[in-house]
Amino acid sequence: MADAVTRSHLDDGRCVGWYGPPVPGWRVAIDAERTGAPVPPALARRFGTGDFWARWTRAECCCKLADVPIVTWWRRHGLGVPAQGGALWRTLRVADLMVTVGFAPHRPSCRH
Template structure:
């Protein structure tokens, strides 16, 4: 999985929702674009979240979490929420925008043009 994350920029596409309809998963942006994952998953669950680098941090969130590296922290937390099937507000109360130890997920946050994008993978559930 680390090699796949290392090549994440080759598996992410930016376009309209219609253009990215066949993505494994995608994230919708406030300007109408989407970012989609078009890579293998190796049986793992995958999540993508993206935000515009130049987007203003909402004042209430800036007051709560600060603005330093905000969108990178935000997209990581969003991906982990998606993989854990936990609402973002519940995540905030428990973890803020920090990645808690023991998540089991692997992720990479990168710049893609004018976007900050995180792609994260969680191992498949074990049979038990």
């Protein structure tokens, strides 16, 4: 994992990394969660459980790209990603994981 450009640590001890050449002028972030993990009750009450891990990993990527704590993001966007943000992201299911990779210009664009 030392060669990963960015990584995400899972609750079961695994780690997911993004391996690829850096893109000049862009930052990259990754977040992954186990699809079978239960949604914490407090978060389920606040955000619902529908497509939760996909929404969570996208929000986490934007937080990492914008260097904003998740609780600050929640207050501003919930688990959403602003349409006017300049981030590019893809979320996909890989085996038992939900993985989002996001890219943004070096100047954070998942604005709040």
